[in-house]
Amino acid sequence: MGTTTTYREAIRASLRLALQRDPKVFLMGEDVGRYGGAFAVSKGLLEEFGPERVRDTPLSESAFVGAGIGAAIGGVRPIVEVMTINFSLLALDQVVNNAATLRHMSGGQIGVPLVVRMATGGGRQMAAQHSHSLEGWYAHIPGIRVAVPATVTDAFGMLQAALLEPDPVFIFEHATLYPMEGTLDESPVDLSRAAIRRDGRDLTLITFGGSLPKTLQAAERLAQEGVDAEVVDLRMLRPLDMDTVLGSVARTHRAAIVDEAWRTGSFAAEVAARIQEQGFDLLDGPVLRVCSKEVPMPYAIHMERAALPQVEDILAAAQELVGHHV
Amino acid sequence: MDPSPQAMLKEMLRIRRFEERCAEAYSAGFIRGFLHLYIGEEAVAVGAMHALRPEDAVVSTYREHGHALARGMDMGAIMAEMYGKATGCSHGRGGSMHLFDASRRFYGGYAIVAGGIPVAVGLALADQLLGRTNVTACFFGDGAVAEGEFHEAMNLAALWKLPVLFLCENNLYAMGTGLERHQAQTDLHHKTRGYGVASEVVDGMNVEAVFAATRRAVDVVRLGEPFFLEARTYRFRAHSTADPELYRTKDEVEAWKAKDPIGTLSAWLKLEEGLTEADLRRMETEIQEEIAAAVAFAEASPLESTQELLRHVVAAPQLQEALP
Ligand SMILES: Cc1ncc(C[n+]2csc(CCOP(=O)(O)OP(=O)(O)O)c2C)c(N)n1
Ligand SMILES: [Mg+2]
Numbered sequence: 001m002g003t004t005t006t007y008r009e010a011i012r013a014s015l016r017l018a019l020q021r022d023p024k025v026f027l028m029g030e031d032v033g034r035y036g037g038a039f040a041v042s043k044g045l046l047e048e049f050g051p052e053r054v055r056d057t058p059l060s061e062s063a064f065v066g067a068g069i070g071a072a073i074g075g076v077r078p079i080v081e082v083m084t085i086n087f088s089l090l091a092l093d094q095v096v097n098n099a100a101t102l103r104h105m106s107g108g109q110i111g112v113p114l115v116v117r118m119a120t121g122g123g124r125q126m127a128a129q130h131s132h133s134l135e136g137w138y139a140h141i142p143g144i145r146v147a148v149p150a151t152v153t154d155a156f157g158m159l160q161a162a163l164l165e166p167d168p169v170f171i172f173e174h175a176t177l178y179p180m181e182g183t184l185d186e187s188p189v190d191l192s193r194a195a196i197r198r199d200g201r202d203l204t205l206i207t208f209g210g211s212l213p214k215t216l217q218a219a220e221r222l223a224q225e226g227v228d229a230e231v232v233d234l235r236m237l238r239p240l241d242m243d244t245v246l247g248s249v250a251r252t253h254r255a256a257i258v259d260e261a262w263r264t265g266s267f268a269a270e271v272a273a274r275i276q277e278q279g280f281d282l283l284d285g286p287v288l289r290v291c292s293k294e295v296p297m298p299y300a301i302h303m304e305r306a307a308l309p310q311v312e313d314i315l316a317a318a319q320e321l322v323g324h325h326v
Numbered sequence: 327m328d329p330s331p332q333a334m335l336k337e338m339l340r341i342r343r344f345e346e347r348c349a350e351a352y353s354a355g356f357i358r359g360f361l362h363l364y365i366g367e368e369a370v371a372v373g374a375m376h377a378l379r380p381e382d383a384v385v386s387t388y389r390e391h392g393h394a395l396a397r398g399m400d401m402g403a404i405m406a407e408m409y410g411k412a413t414g415c416s417h418g419r420g421g422s423m424h425l426f427d428a429s430r431r432f433y434g435g436y437a438i439v440a441g442g443i444p445v446a447v448g449l450a451l452a453d454q455l456l457g458r459t460n461v462t463a464c465f466f467g468d469g470a471v472a473e474g475e476f477h478e479a480m481n482l483a484a485l486w487k488l489p490v491l492f493l494c495e496n497n498l499y500a501m502g503t504g505l506e507r508h509q510a511q512t513d514l515h516h517k518t519r520g521y522g523v524a525s526e527v528v529d530g531m532n533v534e535a536v537f538a539a540t541r542r543a544v545d546v547v548r549l550g551e552p553f554f555l556e557a558r559t560y561r562f563r564a565h566s567t568a569d570p571e572l573y574r575t576k577d578e579v580e581a582w583k584a585k586d587p588i589g590t591l592s593a594w595l596k597l598e599e600g601l602t603e604a605d606l607r608r609m610e611t612e613i614q615e616e617i618a619a620a621v622a623f624a625e626a627s628p629l630e631s632t633q634e635l636l637r638h639v640v641a642a643p644q645l646q647e648a649l650p
Contacts, residue, residue: 024455024456026455052455057482058478058481058482058485060478060479060481060482062444062474062475062478063444063447063475063478063479063481063482064444064482065444066441066443066444066445066447066448066475066479067444067445067447067448067451067479067482068448069444069445069448070385070433070444070445070446070447070448070449070450070451070452070462071448071449071451071452071455072448072452073433073445073448073449073452074383074448074449074450074451074452074453074456075452075456076451076452076455076456078448093438093441093475094441094444094445097436097438097441098436098438098441098442098445102434103638103639103640103641104419104638104639105416105419105420105424105426105434106416106419106420106424106426106428106434106638107414107415107416107417107418107419107420107426107638108417108637108638109416109426109427109428110426110428110433110434111641142639142640143639143640145640165641166640166641166642167640167641
């Protein structure tokens with residue numbers, strides 16, 4: 001049995017453990033040191049490990065992500081924090097053209113054992129430039145791994161597991177999860193399997209990251225109405241564990257995907273496509289998607305709520321699915 | 327120990343003849359994709375590489391055949407790479423623009439302009455953190471100096487006192503855009519003042535001058551700070567095989583050819599060091615033999631099996647890639 005802690009503290013504990021255990025590990029990013037991290041994740045680590053290993057960078061996303069790639073090739077173990085996914089767009093060249101390609105372009109000579117973490121997602125009234133959910137874009141890219149921890153245990157464990165990977169691992173931490181409390185189990189986690197977070201017989205709700213708490217809430221509400229929903233937490237967007245997804249759909253025959261990204265070209269679209277490609281005969285009806293509305297994220301709270309997937313939207317999708325059956 | 331001028335002449339000639347052969351192979355359809363020739367600029371690669379040690383790292387661009395050869399990479403493996411063969415230095419995944427040799431710390435050709443510069447900064451950061459006194463030499467063109475990645479990387483290297491040699495091959499053109507049409511400050515070495523990075527400009531058509539300037543620069547870098555060396559040079563050939571060369575005059579090209587680093591060095595060696603026509607012929611013969619062997623190796627080499635298509639994407643096969 002584990003201890004109760006927050007998602008934020010679980011990541012901090014994981015960072016601390018990594019820094020203690022391996023002198024080659026260092027953390028770098030904007031305001032990770034003196035400031036303590038934009039989300040206070042790395043608070044206290046500068047004092048404990050010093051400015052060389054908890055390294056504040058200039059506002060140069062491309063340079064410090066690229067430097068992380070070079071440093072990883074050069075034999076150290078960087079953990080790069082990009083403040084948020086919104087700013088990671090300035091480093092996309094380094095990610096897409098270098099981190100993801102070097103092993104392949106070099107015919108296997110050069111690997112990039114790099115961990116990049118960043119906050120993602122909306123729901124905090126940050127408006128259109130600070131609310132993106134673009135982890136699905138990263139999942140498009142072969143050559144990197146994409147982790148989306150949704151629990152305290154995964155927040156801790158996925159970072160540890162990422163540091164054992166010989167390839168770049170991108171960890172997307174949904175910003176609304178940082179204060180979330182949960183039970184921390186420090187045993188090793190893997191970076192290949194999805195997890196069933198709630199068993200159910202009537203339908204499968206597939207989700208990840210910041211949408212997991214909402215989806216679990218929706219499942220509880222459905223239970224009150226006598227509908228038994230299974231909840232699958234993808235955990236990894238690349239590689240994607242379709243065995244777990246299809247195993248669940250084989251039991252429930254109905255599926256909806258909850259994804260905070262815009263519907264068009266969303267990761268939910270990928271999951272839906274694979275379910276019908278690989279499990280068409282398992283289905284009793286169409287695979288539904290609960291996504292954000294196709295609008296830049298508005299600031300006003302009621303508008304933002306209307307744009308993001310809400311528990312009610314998940315319930316509506318579930319009812320539609322169950323209705324299909326009757 | 328200083329390299330002899332004669333040895334450097336041969337190295338430049340080796341790069342020149344190799345690339346001439348590449349151009350032929352391209353015309354004949356054996357080499358495809360992009361092919362960016364370095365012809366005219368050989369003095370920079372040869373002079374600079376002699377100032378580096380084997381344990382130093384090199385990061386280059388898509389115009390990197392000269393750097394790869396001067397760094398000691400096997401000519402056959404380079405040619406085979408361009409032929410797309412399994413025996414190529416990148417097993418046919420890279421082609422002309424992505425040559426790699428980890429054993430020589432040749433960390434590749436980068437085909438996004440300026441994209442390799444942050445990686446070079448990171449390699450230097452690793453050296454600094456591990457207490458190694460290596461230098462990372464990063465080659466890029468004048469065009470790259472306009473990119474944000476260059477400026478971000480320069481600031482980071484200066485801020486953290488990283489041992490990076492920024493080596494700008496200023497050949498006066500970014501594809502078809504002349505220097506004065508893409509830079510407000512055309513004296514590129516002046517640009518680093520704002521970052522507090524020391525710099526120097528050198529005649530990139532003079533191999534001995536490049537060697538000497540690079541050695542001075544490397545001495546500074548090895549003590550733990552970046553340096554920017556601008557080598558003024560010129561490419562005699564088109565930007566790539568796709569370039570119709572509408573942006574410069576034949577006269578301009580001819581004027582630069584009069585400064586050919588190979589022609590001027592061999593003329594000087596004949597005048598001052600008694601280099602004979604026979605010596606030159608012997609050099610040519612040896613080089614042609616090596617090239618012929620490289621071509622034969624490339625031609626005879628097998629293609630990588632498409633069974634291997636998904637190899638080297640990640641270290642272990644991903645779940646999803648194993649799926650149908
Ligand atoms: C970011 C980016 N923009 C545009 C291009 C297309 N491109 C390839 S080479 C080149 C010119 C680069 O000039 P320079 O840096 O001077 O190098 P040179 O080719 O002269 O050696 C351009 C525009 C590219 N590869 N990458
Ligand atoms: Mg140029």
